[in-house]
Amino acid sequence: MARPVRVKKSDPTRALAIVDGLEELYPEAHCELTFESPFQLLIATILSAQTTDVRVNMVTPKLFAKYGTPAKLAAATNKEIEPIIQSTGFFRNKAKNILGAARVLMDDFDGVVPRTMDELLTLPGVARKTANVVLGSAYGLNEGFVVDTHVMRLSQRLRFTKQLEPVKIERDLCELLPRDKWTKLGHQLIWHGRRVCFARKPACHECALAPHCPSAGKV
DNA sequence: ATCCCGAGGG
């Protein structure tokens, strides 16, 4: 027996009001990692796991001065890389991942960061979040939706989704929000998460989205 | 103590 009724999705009209509000608040929202190539954004994004972009931007100039291309990074050793990225945390895993990613790029992709989700997912240290950052901010493609800690938190507070798993949240966001704005909206949600909708004590009293937010004053 | 533009393995 087929399930007779679908639950109504999150109200698309309310969602679009929030989209407009975010555009008004953060028309300039963009990726705040510093990079000069798709490769450098890929590496910076791998390094950004569980740390702030400010911290990543403190180590990447030194890293990219010597190892700013796939060929150069692929030829490096863990011992050379680890001290440079140490302050970003998880530095042994991250060193292994960025070296491994550089080597896969050389071996399988002619040293060019690929432009598809499936190909990006073959790189060590790269899952959907990192792949979506590269596709969106290095290549300008709206292939998916970046779901990081901020996007996850805001999506739940704004009731864009009730899911807890990032991949399910991404699916809901893609169904609900206009595709041509996925990348920009990701940045805008992150900016709002940093500036107003804090993890611990969100500033609902000064939030322009509060009229549209089911969680306003309740967190 | 909790959080930060996570990923991989059990």
Add this chain to the structure above:
DNA sequence: CCCTCTGGAT
């Protein structure tokens, strides 16, 4: 699902 890897800021 859970856990671990890891450091710095608040």
